[in-house]
Amino acid sequence: MAKNMLIAGNWKMNGTHADLAGLGAFAGLADRARDGVSVALAVPHTLVFSAAQLSADTSLSIGGEDCHHKESGAHTGCVSAAMLRDAGASFTILGHSERRADQGESDADVHAKAEAALAAGLDIIICVGETESERDAGTAQSVVGTQLAGSVPDCDTARLTIAYEPVWAIGTGRTPTPDDVAAMHDHIRAALVSRFGEAGESVLILYGGSVKAANAEELLHVSNVGGALVGGASLTVADFAPIVEAA
Template identity: 40%
Template sequence: MRTSLVIANWKLNGDAELLKSFAEHFHQSEIQQHIGVAICPPAVYLKTADVLLNAIGVKVGGQNCSEFEQGAYTGEISAQMLADSGCRYVLIGHSERRALFAESDAVMAGKVQQAQAAGLTPVLCIGETLEQREAGELEQVIEQQLSSACKEVDFENLVIAYEPVWAIGTGKTATPAQAQDVHRLIRNWVATKAPEAAQKIQILYGGSVKADNATELFSQADIDGGLIGGASLDTEQFAAICQAANVKKDS
């Protein structure tokens, strides 16, 4: 049985007060003792998150890392720096990084390798646009993104997050059946590269996940939790999503 995992991606939102609110809530609920829970705040709050969250079992993650280990790369943050700041996870390849900052598939491989070398678990984000889905290119796009990023990768220390681009921040959500189909596709692809890891790897769904749709999404066989955007800024709603993942674990 795979352990469920729910990750909050705060993007360019949140502050130290929100971290304190989350710490207080999860200190009381202790749901993180039953499933994996992680918060990815803006980088300037990572040390605060380390102090407040790691002590109560909520993991901390970075929203991005450099493909470079060190050097003259102003503004970049290395995977090792994230690890030194108390991070356990790092998001790689989020569609906003790909679309807004022109990060290519080729860049993802370097980032995944840097993350694993630093002892972090990379959370590789993949997903198709609406145009690609409607053109029948979904399978090709997903497999290309996986193939490009997963070079010399340790599948035993990898999380994959499927986020259909058309469902991120739009209020639209893939149906549970649509999401399950792609999650199965991803797991089958991993099986061709690392058969033993395929049934253990956590594959998360992201894309307008909320408290009222999380249970049905997480009930699917190959969906192991979620990468949560907007709803992760609300303590109560994020906690409800975590509870839905916990129900999946128990079922």
Template identity: 40%
Template sequence: MRPIMVAGNWKMNGLSADAVHLTQAILHAEMEPMRPEVVIFPPFTLLHAVSQEAKSSALRWGGQNLFWEASGAYTGEISGAMLRDMGCRYVLIGHSERRQIFAESDAQVAQKVKVALLSGLTPVVCVGETEAERAQGATEAVIHRQVEAVLPLLNLETSQPNMIIAYEPIWAIGTGLSASPEQAQAVHAFIRGLVAAYSTQLAKRLLLLYGGSVKGNNAAALFGQTDIDGGLVGGASLQVGEFIQICRAAELAGRGG
């Protein structure tokens, strides 16, 4: 059985006191270690505060983005080594907000995945279609293009995946809408099939997360799907009670319950 993960993306929200409060609340929930694995992605300015609270726990944290160069005259950017220095194990790459607002291309996403891997980070690669693309029946074509851009970076020499893929339908992010469990499962199964073309063993072990208005009241149904291995949670990760409810749903799913 694949492990299950709940990741909270705080986006551009929070100050130091908020980071301490949210992190402590997750820790006080006392979920069984690694079931699920809980990862939070705070803004860069809050990584230190989170690391100080969580350093002796099973809670993990990661960066929301990184640059594809190791160092240099890139004002405002952050490197993989800098994230590792903050204790990060993970990094989000290719979130729809990066793709849309900052015009990140598939090629740039692949560059970032490559440097994340070289830095010893596990990239959580986000893919997803817009409402217009879904209406046009182009969901699979969009997902195929985005996933194929990073699949050559899979470590084919081992059956242990070196990345995570998160399917986030853009039309469901921050809208209150969510793909139905069946819709989400269909896309996750499609992604796993794309990976299987490279390696069936990797496909079986690769974690696929769903993101897009994941809430406490829909998490159990989503996590109960065959190919959904947890969630990448946005707004609800800033609401302590809601986020813990989502984690509890994943905890039950991880136990086969």
């Protein structure tokens, strides 16, 4: 495809050092990707250093799955953006729907983390998306607009990526249509342009709703879809490769 694309995997709470034996295949996939297609993996904090070392001379970017908003201090069990950067990460995911739901993260929390990540030299992927009740109430676009306004800091847009997660389709048996995806991605694009002007046109907007080999090609051709945030299908290169190839 003509436009630049990012295919980012999110391993979530999966993986041990034994699983990094297959990282070379992911790196090879990134190295073979067509011009304009970038490949990244966000791995658990315990794997960031080793994954970054193993992929150091490749096109594969390694990132974290979250960070704390403070650089250091009495925050037991937390990992700062500076620590991620020191371990070799080049980006982090923030505001993922699972953290918003399970850890109760607010837009203000995500905004603070984003500022900390940028200050530490990390690029950011900020997730937004509406729940089933919000979609059924007809407030999907206003909810996502509010999340964008509250979660995204003023920043160099070259370091910003947005990921749209249709939370309402996760585990419900409901599947977004290409028209559903296009409508939300077009809405997000309009909000970015309103906020950042012409620079908002170039921010990649990833789709993060159960992307897999069977639906990747169709989804990646939807209006204003600039790639994918991939969960389960990023755990093995066999499942991940067709998505990269579709880009």
